[in-house]
Amino acid sequence: MPACNLLLSGAIHFSGCMATQDLKLWRPAIINHLYWTAASTPTGDPDEMQAKWQSMINHVQDIHEHSSPAFTSCAHPPLEGEARNKEWLEPGSPAATKLESVAARKALVKDIRQLSPQHQTFSLEAYHSLILHFAPKHTGFSFLGMYSRLLLAALHFNSNGNRDVARTSEGEVRYAVRYPRFRKGGWVVHPIKEKPSYGYATNLMVSLVEEYCKSPQALQESSAVLSSAASPPLTSSVQKVAKDEAL
Known part of the structure; x- marks a missing residue:
């Protein structure tokens, strides 16, 4: 999805000409339509997604019935009054022609047909951002410290993701x-x-106390095993050279 978004945004280059100024008003709506094309097609049918995407070319020209059997008409109700906030493009105008040349590009249409209606990267990006909250880059942690913070980040994300x-x-x-x-x-x-919510933290502390009460030694042994699994620091693999030789 981001690749298609970048391709579309880059292809419609807004210079000072009248055609591109007209397209500039439609740019946010076109990008929204790109995401809607995938989100509104839970089956992932490539023909339906292609038809929905290319219906946008008609829609911006105030044409809402389409020739493709996979998507015969726009899904929105009649657009009147406050529902209309942009001027339609004149059919055959330079702006409409330019948009069609971009939206119908083979490389873009090929990507559109392969869009995923379910799997996006924003949740992964949110998780990576959360890791920085638990383990900021400006602070150095031991192996056990880093490992524990990554586990906490995963627990927090899974507990609050929905x-x-x-x-x-x-x-x-x-x-x-x-x-x-x-x-x-x-x-x-x-x-x-x-x-x-932070209920997972309470559950962790309760479990820790219970395990400690059962056998403090077993808990210490588990911690020692985990510490022994730590990888050596990256600097240990560097073959150092004498300063005189380096000079």
Whole structure:
């Protein structure tokens, strides 16, 4: 998905000409449509995803019926009043022609047909960010310290990955408007999730006390075995040279 996004964003280069200025207004909606194409096709049918993607070329020209049997008409209701916030592109205009030449590129369409409706990288990126919270790069840790912090990060992520969205006292979903750097001033809307829980930490401490009460020696032996599995530091593999010889 990110590769297609970059290809689309890079292909529609916004210069000062009228055609590209018209396309600039449609750029966020087109990128949203790219994600919707995959998310709205749970079966992953490549023909359906291609048809949905290419329907965008008609949609921006105020054409909402399509020739492909895989997707015959736009899924949105009639767009009137406040639902309309952009000017339609004139059919056959330079802007419409330019957009079609980009959206119909063989390399892009090939990627569209292989989009995953389920597996995205944002959760993995969130997990990597969480690791930095438990094990910041500016601090050095022992093998046991680093190993323990990675386990804690995984436990925290798994315990809080499916939190419900937060709601107001009236039961309405709460949202936040954010301004990611990659949007360059643009905004995105995110639902606010409930605060994370730390019940896993309580369970860990209870289990630790129970194991210690059963056999302190067994717990110490387990810790010693884990410490013995530590890899030697990377610097130990470097063959040092005398300073005189290096000079």
